Amino acid sequence: MKSALICLMLLAAGAVFGSNTQAAPTFPQKEITIIVPYSAGGESDMTARKIAEIAGKLQLFSQPVIVVNMPSANTRDALRHVAGSKPDGHTLLLHHTAFLGAHALGTVPYSYKDFAMIGQSLITPNCLIARADAPWKNGTELLAAAAQSDKPIVVGASSIGGYAHILFEFYMNATKSNGKFKTIFFGSTTESATALQGGKIDIRIQPTGGAMNAVKAGDSKILTLLTEKGMPQFPGVETLGSLGITNIPMQRQGLWAPKDTPPAVLDQLGAALEKIVNSQEFQEFAASKAMIAEFIPRDQWIKYYQADEKIYDQIAADIKKAAKK
Template sequence: MKITLMRAAACLALFGSAFAQAQTYPTKTITMIVPFAAGGPTDTVARLVAQSMGNKLKQQIIIENVGGAGGTIGAARVAKAAPDGYTLFMHHIGHATAPSLYRKLPYNAQTDFEPIGLVTDVPMTIVARKDFPARDFKEFLAYIKANKDKVTYANAGVGSASHLCGMLFMTAIGTDLTTVPYKGTGPAMNDLLGGQVDFMCDQTTNTTSQIKSGKIKAYGVTTKTRLPNMPDLPTLNEAGLPGFEVAVWHGLYAPKGTPKQVVDTLSSALQTALKDPNVKQRFADLGTEPVAESRARPEALRAHVKAEIERWSPIISKAGVYAD
């Protein structure tokens, strides 16, 4: 009886400590892990959101870039992190495609994380080096088909948004092209700017400024409608690729076991950040916008991840693309 009472007291003390921590959270700097190189589209989204969330929480949120293996290295680190609310994770659609792309993952994408909320849906653009010979998408398509053995397609590595878009694009046009994988979108874009590779499909958060400055050529956007900030850029559907549509969603997570009150505090801060006029304006400048408040919630992201895993699994299986 005495031992049982001692154990009960210990459990109550532990619960009381966790509850007290949740009540006072946060009391120190928070780290948000981005599983890609600095300068890429997910990194850009994360830094904008982190700054505004930090203002709401009255604590700094710093970004740590942990790139490699299509985002799975960063994800694995977060899955093993202490569930105390001081390690967060910003990832995109790749979080839902990794279970199908990788034969063995050191974590479970659905059960090893606490969803905080969706952040944004980002359109993608087909872009090429600035001296690419095609003037419009019709010429672009004809050129890459005629020169399929010479044209190079850059992506940010297996599982990245640019990899997924490229895979769908090549399937849609019935042409296999030489792909050049990089460790992140930033390095891939640098080589596109330098003319070392021919083209890529990348998020507007990474391409808009380069398109507007004339440093790269844009041939189409992957959404159903044209972008307000680039109204002259046709959709791929308009340009001659009927039904082609892909957008890259971003979500925010914490390690499994993070107290509900902490998760709720973070979700509330995320919702506030997505209403921040500066965040909304910067997103608009980059060709995207924050999700509705109802989607910036744990239950919405949980359901979305499940649905996206189910959507992409047969597509990836049919394509026969896997990573070790």
């Protein structure tokens, strides 16, 4: 009798409290969408699609992963869309350190702090590239020519406040060549590449993947890798490190979620991204594009952004100050 009474009491307690104790819903509940703030066919787009492809092959989620491009308004539309999405992990952003320069210069109203980090997928090195018939063999000769020239050497970048813009400002500061170059901005890397071959600009900042293709085509040459160390894809090419320049802000790309996404969901997404990045297929993909596949979890990745943010903010302040003169 006593045991039966205890069972009845437990059942009653379950009836009272059970409705308030629900298991957390499994993730994902629907397809996961990766938003890319750039056009289809670019390196960000190709990376997002490779992530989605490998996620499917490895069966990391019970739902498919799709990619949507939102290249309008200098990334603002994509950032606005993801920032305003429900923080449940089903809408993600693939982006990189363009966050820092655009926000520092006020061209984009969103900071990386407005999103939840998931993790780094890769690093995209950049370089200075010129036409194959340019008179300089490397960056050292370029700087020497710039110092002696009566008119500035014209360099192309994709957008004001973009990574290429900030990186070249860093380059001029580090090489003490301010005033020896004039920067012209284009709407895309394709436009600046066309301008280079058309003779409208002298050099341009280019991700190493695109530069590798241009060099293979025979119409361009790399003057300097804007990195501390050399790369196996470009043996013998000068680096900023060889010039004694360190602490170079790198273009770090990865996945982000809307702010306030539950940590458990971020952990699940981060674990999946780590498996993707460490897969042989992704490593080979990155190497073929002259990129560096390296997963960094969000608690460590943020430290790189915080360090680079100080560099970007100082460069942006210098740009604003010079513009007022």
